[in-house]
Amino acid sequence: MSGTGRTNARLVDVELDESIGRSTPDIEHERAVAIFDLIEENRFQPAGDAGGGPYRLKLSLVDSRLVFVISRETGAPVVTHILSLTPFRRIVKDYFLICESYYEAIRSSTPSQIEAIDMGRRGLHNDGSQTLLDRLTGKIELDFDTARRLFTLICVLHWRG
Template sequence: MSNKAADHARLIDVELDETISRSTPDIEHERAVAIFDLIEENSFRPVNDDGSGPYTLKLSLAERRLVLAIARADGDPVVTHILSLTPFRRIVKDYYLICESYYDAIRSSTPSQIEAIDMGRRGLHNEGSQTLMDRLSGKIEIDFNTARRLFTLVCVLHWRG
């Protein structure tokens, strides 16, 4: 992909609509950080689009499904995809459990124990990212690093604190 095409195959804004309930200030902060990281560096292009991005993404929830409404920078709608969150339920639950273990370990464990837990945490994050890429295959072209950032956002949407 040329640099000019790469400049257009990206997200420039991510919005959470009112169906995603607001939460504690800490969780809202984590959501804002996840959105910032995603916008800061990503590769994102709806399949079968002529590439006239950059794009905006509005996320909402409908009946335990994640709705991804993609539009151009000027607001012109491109496509909407709906993903079941069921395939992510176990991964997100396990990811939060291992994150809790990691934060507990930081306080009292040896560096090698912390590293082992962190490797497990990264492994689960990679599994969730790959699952997301697989679920978006044929719908949205994203690279693995973008999938990782988007999976982080999916995780913090689930986080209840």
């Protein structure tokens, strides 16, 4: 990533809506890691934003829709995008199921069984990330790794514990 992209077309803060409750240690860990990784390295810019970043992002769920409230680092509002979560329902449901299998396998399965489940988990995660990338086309410019981290946060928003 170029120095300019790193400085301007990026997130410097991600906040999850306060209505999202605490959850299991595994999910809380995934949330913290995803937010840390997202802030540490990302490419994120609202399409057509002439003012430039860096940006702050607040994510929330309202009536089965994902709300992206984007502001400048200073807090000045930039844009709000609302995405239907309907295209994610099947992927998120399947992802939850395979994550449960994965966490159970970590406790009681062989390394080869864990690896097989993890490969399936990563495949579903990639599917969800690509769906997110496609749905944000023309709204927010981001790369696949940023979409992966955002998809993890979408899952965390669903996991209310």
